[in-house]
Amino acid sequence: MAEELIYKNEVSTRVEGYWYLVGKRLKKHKLAIFSIVILSVIILLCVVGPYFTRYTMNEMGNAITDVLKTPSLKHLFGTDELGRDVFTRVLLGGRISLLVGFSSVFSALLVGIIVGAYAGYYGGILDVVLMRFTDIMFSIPVLPLLVVLSSVIPGAGVWKIVLIIALFGWMTDARIIRGMFLSLRESEYSEAAKAIGASNTRIIWRHLLPNTLAPIIVSATLGVGGNIIYEAALSYLGFGVMPPTPSWGNILQNAQYAMAIAPWLVWTPGLAILITVIAFNFLGDGLRDAMDPRLYR
Amino acid sequence: MEKNQILVDVKDLKTYFFTDDGVVEAVDGVSFTIKRGEVLGLVGESGCGKSVASLSIMRLIDKPGKIVGGEVIFKGEDLLKKTEEEIRKIRGSEIAMIFQEPMTSLNPVFTIGNQVIEAILLHQDLSEEKAKKRTIELLNLVGIPEPERRFNQYPHELSGGMRQRAMIAMAISCNPDLLISDEATTALDVTIQAQILELMKDLQKKIGMSVLFITHDLALVAEMANNIAVTYTGKIVEYSDARSVFKNPKHPYTYGLLRSVPSLLFEETKVELPAIEGMVPSPYHMPQGCHFSPRCPFATDICRREMPEIEELLAGHYVRCFHPVKVSKEAI
Amino acid sequence: MKKLIDIQNLTKFFPVLGGVFSKPVGWVKAVDDVSFHIYEGETFSLVGETGSGKTTTGKTILRLIEPTKGKIIFDGKDVTSIPLSEMRPLRRSMQIIFQDPYGSLNPRLPIGEIIREPLLVHKVGTKKEQEERVVEIMKLVGLSPEYLHRYPHEFSGGQRQRIGIARAVALNPKFIVADEPVSALDASIQAQVLNLLLELQQKLALTYLLIAHNLAVVRHISDRVGVMYLGKLFEVTNTKELFDNPLHPYTQALLSAIPVPDPDAKKVRILLHGDLPSPINPPSGCRFRTRCRYAKDICAEKEPPLIDVDGEHYVACHFVKKGKKVEYTPSL
Secondary structure (H helix, E strand, O other): OHHHHHHHHHOOOOOOOHHHHHHHHHOOOHHHHHHHHHHHHHHHHHHHHHHOOOOOOOOOOOOOOOOOOOOOOOOOOOEOOOOOEHHHHHHHHHHHHHHHHHHHHHHHHHHHHHHHHHHHHHOHHHHHHHHHHHHHHHHOOHHHHHHHHHHHOOOOOHHHHHHHHHHOOHHHHHHHHHHHHHHHOOOHHHHHHHHHOOOHHHHHHHHHHHHHHHHHHHHHHHHHHHHHHHHHHHHHHOOOOOOOOOOHHHHHHHHHHHHOOOOHHHHHHHHHHHHHHHHHHHHHHHHHHHOOHHHHO | OOOOOEEEEEEEEEEEEEEOOEEEEEEEEEEEEEEOOOEEEEEOOOOOOHHHHHHHHOOOOOOOEEEEEEEEEEOOEEHHHOOHHHHHHHEOOOEEEEOOOHHHHOOOOOOHHHHHHHHHHHHOOOOHHHHHHHHHHHHHHOOOOOHHHHHOOOHHHOOHHHHHHHHHHHHHOOOOOEEEEEOOOOOOOHHHHHHHHHHHHHHHHHHOOEEEEEEOOHHHHHHHOOEEEEEEOOEEEEEEEHHHHHHOOOOHHHHHHHHHOOOOOOOOOOOOOOOOOOOOOOOOOOOOOOOOHHHOOOOOHHHHHOOOOOEEEEOOEEEOOOOOOOOOOOOO | OOEEEEEEEEEEEEEEEEOOOOEEEEEEEEEEEEEEEEEOOOEEEEEOOOOOOHHHHHHHHOOOOOOOEEEEEEOOEEOOOOOHHHHHHHOOOEEEEOOOOOOOOOOOOOHHHHHHHHHHHOOOOOHHHHHHHHHHHHHHOOOOHHHOOOOHHHOOHHHHHHHHHHHHHOOOOOEEEEEOOOOOOOHHHHHHHHHHHHHHHHHHOOEEEEEEOOHHHHHHHOOEEEEEEOOEEEEEEEHHHHHHOOOOHHHHHHHHHOOOOOOOOOOOOOOOOOOOOOOOOOOOOOOOOOOOOOOOHHHHHOOOOOEEEEOOEEEOOOOEEOOOEEOOOOOO
């Protein structure tokens, strides 16, 4: 058919799925690519690194000679007041901080998606109720409440922290997703799905949600950074992860007094937080541009 | 103003877009002339370059587009060689343009009156009072009832047809020599479109301006234009006066369109239309040789290898084809 | 001939919300007491301009919009107020083709999935059988099956429209509402898609409700036509009769407004004065009276009923009586 001939000229030779297009556009953001590299290195180090250092997190060296040593080849980040290798501790702390960052974002996202999607799709009373609830949660000052909850709820696990942070992290996502659903439910392909006879559930999860992926992923990426800071703040205040489990926050807390005599105790976890969070932010920015819905036209 | 004096002479205009995915030759060697008082219809589908050509004339092409060649002789001078300052003086006063979507080309936060006055004050040395008077005159001229009241209204308070009339008022406010109408009636209802077309014909006679009438609608161009240039993928494929193009189409594309686009003139209905096969090629995958060859029922080897030049086949009738349609057709 | 669709007094009002508590302060009378029927196997077109209510009517018939009042009888069954869960199996018999080839396909699904979805939702066949059916349909609408895994953005407008058509016929429906199926397509592609619609109608014994504003297209593929204005049905008859002998003044104006691709055609236009009235506050009596040159006092007092003036030619005008007697005289 002459038509077939034309079609072959038109459609490109490789399947240009959504992710392929995103990747293509992301490659142009040098900063985002750089951040991916940095983050990969950091994550790799934190996850695998501790197995390769000669020290464990609590190994205390000689009480006199190994205490508060400046960074050297033997101890890359120096040692702390108990003679522990700071490098190993920072890596292990990274594990905890990253874990908290990712899982709290994930949990918050879950709640946010459900609240936002159903509020935006169904509208009416459900929307009003859910959004007013969201508003109330928004108006609560987070950090003080995090502190209060942390001291009130029994237990000292990392998961307690994840839960608490997630409890206060879902609202922004809910609002964003609700907004997207409000407009997407008017889209023609949503109407087409209805015309075929698809159920509301199917429309929400299979048709609309995948199209809200862009802001979700961007929000998640930026959220990891933000939550790492929350965790650090909590731990620094003494309400987060409890020693001896290291996290970037509580390492900082321990190091307070040493600012003058052993600044590396403060700089190393501090820089770790800074670099990681900035990298997540740059990545989020790059993703936001790359996943712009104008991708489709 | 003498009639038959050439107002616009576009010679071999080339405007290319340099995108990440490749170079798009949006306008690739387009030439036409418009005499004073004449209407030239520029017809084509998406991707034919008609809008880009008009924007090129107005020097409104921005990155990644660039005018890479040709001349646009307007009143004896090449517009492409003028400075930005000089062009700005010409835009709006000597050459005016109206667009498809009046809602987006009119500023929603200013009143209609305000916007027309702005057009006047930019190019003419009138007092505000005189300019206001002129604006009311113009609104009247374009058929807006109660112009004094409408003067103070915002675009969203007007209907589509009214907005388009306001746009036209702005465009003719300085008595332009050339009006470029880019799909100006496409978004309007058919009864409103009829009104606007009548208005444009009327104004054209009154003011004596030339019009570059850009559209994809063959029927509109039959009604409005003295001469017609049919464009396809950045090149003109047929160029002649309106009667010749409709009664005696020589390019297979023109011939195909006239037979396949439903019109009230077709005798038989509910039958299969003689459709043109295939589709407009993507600018990134332009076929070799004549761009229309993959779809052309008359195409031969040479068509697929080489691009034909535009030639004067009959007096004043130019065609770009190795096998111009032999049958002299009555427009169906 | 069997009536497949019988619409009786269909009404749809949209609330205009206002005030602090978003209470209805007015109603957009989009469709107001509209009655007509569609015979099995025919193509019935609803034509009208902006605000006529034709699209709302089409979508209300499919219960994509809930009717305010009236009856929708599909294949003998009253489906007006049955619960949506009961509607679902019926959707296998009534489908829709949308106007916008860019917005009506989910950009995140490959087209094979888009076409397969109706089969999936209604649990027709095994996965393998569904996939085979998808290939079968793609060939039927002129799409190469090797593109099953591609995404909508990789296709042109005409191809996307074919995908939409494929989706609509996947379940072998009886009735399809085609909402402006070719308006958004290039001129040279329109004929292809129209041909496809005609071909499918033959092959699959389909009944179409075509919603369109392009009267040339309507004339080409419809058997019967209904003309709407501001929510009301003004004239209904078979296509030939409508174009040869339009009786309602609005229809006459509408038809005279259509441009014709013949530069020699002498256009005697019936120009409508004034603007389209607001659908929230339509004129009393006959809604067209504010723009009709034959309007008299009775037109403001009483709404003209839609009556059969001869052989299923329905007209809603005080001055068109039975036996096609036309009694309107121009007012000032």
